[in-house]
Amino acid sequence: MTDYPSAIPVCQLDENNFFVGMTSADLDPLEKQQHYLIPxxxxxxxxxxxxxxxxxxxxxxxxxxxxxxRGEVVYLKKTGEKQTITALGKLPNDVTICVPLPFTEWSEEAGTWVDVANAAELRLQDKREKAGALARSQLLTSIELQFGKSKTDLLEIAERELTGDHLIKVRNAISEAQSFTLKNDDIWDFFTQTLYISADKLFALWEEAKLNP
Structure with missing residues (x-):
């Protein structure tokens, strides 16, 4: 008489036949031959x-x-929206694992994110908006320290170089404003186009001015 093991290892599957792990099948006590009760x-x-x-x-x-x-983070090529994969199988064709940068769009030809047409302009505008505000005294002090131009000098330049609404807004800001922001087009244009302060120098001045009481 052959002695069969009381249990044998079998592979357990889920409802979709994917492997879950190993378990065991017991020998059928009612059968005389080798027969196991497969779960x-x-x-x-x-x-x-x-x-x-x-x-x-x-x-x-x-x-x-x-x-x-499953669990991997991917990005929709159409919108850049982040998603987490929950299903088995190949990655869908409409997603990528490449992280999108601001102001980019997916290029199938390049196989990566590329700048939109006006990316430089959008990044500059975004940087201006995130620069925050300065009190008038902070800004005027920094302008005088770095460029040797006092409040009076700035008003004289504005009167000489500007006209119309642009002049009025800049002159009033220099004389009366509680605070300044670089997202204000009149102020931005006055510093970059009239005083010829480069964008990089202006951003650096802005950060240094924040340290002044």
Missing amino acids: RLCVQADEPEQRTGFVPLWNKGKWNYVEDH
Whole structure:
């Protein structure tokens, strides 16, 4: 009489036949021959090889391997919106793992994010908006320290170089404003186009001025 083991290892699957892990099947006590009670969703097969980034799938009597990107962060090529992969299989064609930068769009030809047509303009505007505000005394002190131009000098330059609404807004800001922001077009144009302060120097001055009481 042959002695059969009381249990054998079997492969447990999920509802979609993906490998879950190993379990055991007990010998049928009512059968005299080698017969095991295979649990539901289990198959009698060798344990599949574990491959990084893949999940074994039981299909037609053998193991196939399906890509597993679950938990990975991807970005929609159309909008740059971030998403997390929840399903097994290859990555959809409309997503990428490349992180988009502000003011870019996806280029299928380049296989990466590329600048939109007016990216430089948009980045400059964004930087201006994020620069924050300065009290009038902070700004005027920094202008005088770095460029030797007092409040009186600035008013004289404005009167000489500007006209119309632009003159009125700049003159009133220098004389009366509680604070200044670089997102104000009149102030930005006065510093960069009338005083010929480069954008980089103006941003640097702005940050230094914030340190002045």
